[in-house]
Amino acid sequence: MSNKERVYNFSAGPSMLPLEVMEEAAKDMVNYKGCGMSVMEMSHRSKDFASIIETAEADLRELMNIPANYKVMFLQGGGSTQFAMVPLNLFRKSMKADYIVSGAWAKKAAAEAKRFGTVNVLASSEDTVFDHIPVPDPATYTKDADYFYICQNNTIYGSRYTWLPETGDVPLVSDMSSCILSEQVDVSKFGLIFAGAQKNIGPAGVTIVIMREDLIGFAPESCPTMLNYKTHADANSLYNTPPCFAIYVAGLTFQWLKANGGVPAMEARNKEKAAMLYKAIDESKLFRCPVAEKDRSLMNVVFVTGNGDLDKKFVADAKAAGLVNLGGHRSVGGMRASIYNAMPKAGVEKLIAFMEQFEKENL
Numbered sequence: 001m002s003n004k005e006r007v008y009n010f011s012a013g014p015s016m017l018p019l020e021v022m023e024e025a026a027k028d029m030v031n032y033k034g035c036g037m038s039v040m041e042m043s044h045r046s047k048d049f050a051s052i053i054e055t056a057e058a059d060l061r062e063l064m065n066i067p068a069n070y071k072v073m074f075l076q077g078g079g080s081t082q083f084a085m086v087p088l089n090l091f092r093k094s095m096k097a098d099y100i101v102s103g104a105w106a107k108k109a110a111a112e113a114k115r116f117g118t119v120n121v122l123a124s125s126e127d128t129v130f131d132h133i134p135v136p137d138p139a140t141y142t143k144d145a146d147y148f149y150i151c152q153n154n155t156i157y158g159s160r161y162t163w164l165p166e167t168g169d170v171p172l173v174s175d176m177s178s179c180i181l182s183e184q185v186d187v188s189k190f191g192l193i194f195a196g197a198q199k200n201i202g203p204a205g206v207t208i209v210i211m212r213e214d215l216i217g218f219a220p221e222s223c224p225t226m227l228n229y230k231t232h233a234d235a236n237s238l239y240n241t242p243p244c245f246a247i248y249v250a251g252l253t254f255q256w257l258k259a260n261g262g263v264p265a266m267e268a269r270n271k272e273k274a275a276m277l278y279k280a281i282d283e284s285k286l287f288r289c290p291v292a293e294k295d296r297s298l299m300n301v302v303f304v305t306g307n308g309d310l311d312k313k314f315v316a317d318a319k320a321a322g323l324v325n326l327g328g329h330r331s332v333g334g335m336r337a338s339i340y341n342a343m344p345k346a347g348v349e350k351l352i353a354f355m356e357q358f359e360k361e362n363l
C-alpha cells in the first residue's frame with residue numbers, strides 16, 4: 001500500500017486517520033499479534049482484549065493528563081446519544097441547566113435536554129449563522145444549575161472557544177467531538193467531557209466520556225440501564241459488548257500520538273496548519289472566512305467565495321486534484337477544510353497552492 005494512492009481527505013467526519021495507524025491495524029487484521037484471530041473476532045472478555053482496552057485508557061489518561069478522580073468510558077451511540085445521557089444523568093436537584101448555543105450541535109443538545117428539565121439558553125449566535133462564539137454575561141448564569149453545557153468546537157461553522165465559562169461549583173460539560181486531543185485542556189475544569197471518535201480519534205462507533213466520579217450515580221430510577229453512566233463506569237465499559245474494533249483503532253491512534261510528541265506537539269502543529277490556511281484565505285481576493293477572527297477553529301476551516309456556483313466548482317476541481325471532501329456542511333454550503341491531527345502540513349500546503357491557482361484562473 002502506498003501513500004501515493006491516497007488523497008488528502010478534508011472530511012469533517014468520519015475523517016482522515018494517520019496512515020501508520022491503519023497500516024498497523026492492517027498488519028494485524030486477520031491475526032492479531034499471533035493469537036490466531038482478528039480483534040473483530042475475539043471475545044470482549046478475553047485477555048487480549050482486556051489488554052487492548054486497558055492500554056487505550058491508560059494512554060488516553062496520559063495524553064490528556066486525566067486526574068485519578070475521573071472515569072474514562074468507551075460508549076456507543078455517538079455524540080448524539082450524549083445529548084440525552086448528559087441531562088438524564090446530571091439533572092438531579094434544581095432540574096435546571098445553562099446552555100450556550102454556538103452552533104447546530106449545541107442547539108440539538110439543548111433541545112434534547114428540554115425533554116428532561118429546564119434549559120436556560122444564556123447566549124446564542126444563531127441570528128448571525130453562528131459566525132462567532134456568543135459570550136453570556138456571567139451575572140445571568142443560573143446559580144443552582146445542575147450543569148453548564150458548551151460545545152467547544154463547532155464543526156459545521158468553524159468556530160472554537162478560546163476561553164471557558166467560570167461556573168464555580170456548577171459542573172461544566174463539554175462536547176469535544178471535533179477538538180479532543182487537538183490542543184491541551186485542563187480536564188479538572190470539567191465535570192464531563194465527551195467526544196465521538198470519528199473526528200479526531202478513530203473509526204465511528206465509539207464515544208469517549210471522561211466524567212468526574214462524584215457526579216456518577218444520580219440518574220433517576222427511570223433511567224434506562226444502558227443510558228446510565230454508572231452502569232458503564234462500574235463495569236469499566238464492559239457491561240455489554242463494547243465497540244471492540246473501534247476501541248482498538250482508537251488505542252492505536254493514542255499510541256501514534258504518544259510517539260509523535262503527544263498533545264503539545266499536535267497543538268503546535270495544528271496552530272501552524274490553521275494559521276497558514278487562514279492567512280491564505282485572508283490575503284486572497286477570492287476567498288473569505290465568515291468566522292470572527294478570535295473564534296476561528298483550529299480543526300474546521302470554513303471559507304466561501306460568495307458565489308455558490310464558484311464554490312461548487314472549487315470543490316469539484318479540488319477533488320480532481322486529490323483534495324477531497326472540501327464541501328461545507330449540507331446546511332451551510334461553501335467550503336470547509338477539516339484539518340484534524342492526522343492531516344499533515346503537506347496536505348494544507350497543497351490546498352493553499354491549489355487555492356492560489358484557482359484564484360488566478362477564476363477571479
Ligand SMILES: *Cc1c(COP(=O)(O)O)cnc(C)c1O
Pocket residue numbers: 013077078079080081105151153154155175176177178196199
Ligand atoms: C459530529 C458531531 C456530533 C455528532 O456526533 P455523532 O457521533 O454523529 O452523533 C456532535 N457534536 C459535535 C461537535 C460533532 O462534531
